[in-house]
Amino acid sequence: MTIPADEAALIPLTTDAALQERVTDLLQCAFRRQWWTLYLDADDRQLPVIMPMAGYPHDPTEPVIDGSGFPGTAAQLLADRLAMMIEDLGAASVVFVWERPGSAESTPADRAWARELADACRAETVRVRAQFIAHSRGIRWFAPDDFA
Template sequence: MTRIDADEAAHLPITTDHDVEERVAGLLQHAVRRQWWTLYLDADDVQMPLIMPMAGYPDRPDEPGGDEGTAAQLLADRLSVIVREVGAAKVVFVWERPGRAETTPADREWAGALAAACRAEGVVVRAQLILHDRGVRWLAPDDYA
């Protein structure tokens, strides 16, 4: 894992899957609690100076989320607003949760539901990763499709 400072990160595109994993590992390192992070990339795959954590999201993505439908649909709706406001082209999701690196049914359920809800809202998801006790694990679309 290569450490970079914020000024350097603001100019280095994250073009490969390995780059995404390295950036997330450098920023977050390992899980502390259950929460969900969103990183924003511009059209050139450069990370924007905005990282948003969210603790306390529902246990299941199909829980009611108000007028927007499910919890996943509500999050995707809110993300679409943020993406437009900051001018992001893509997002990276990091599902932080203590435990082992192997994906769980809950990991797969949230990743799949949020990916589908984001597609419906026009939000491009660049990657999804699990942040676990020992580091970062890639969450491939085959894991949750």
């Protein structure tokens, strides 16, 4: 059920089922390889920011070579930037959606990114509320046991 953004912002997403329903309403299924972030406040209400990012590296442990002088991996750089976004938005947690065409089953690349980014976020004290896979036929919960 799709609802207007101003109404959606009032509804806390306190259960996993409610959060998955919201992600499904927003994204429905995969069209290309990209990564989405959604931000939640301290009451688990969605903030009015949802960000896609295409073109992220295939290997989350790839060293960053972008001229910024960041001393770490691709996953660590993203976690560092997420920490800034969380602070700027006044968010309490973030939700990741790994969009990629294909089956609902996680791939080694899905698991590597989910694991490395979750670890990097913990190091930056960024709370990851949930991770999902958007695949060709829908949205699937990506539980920590799936990428351990």
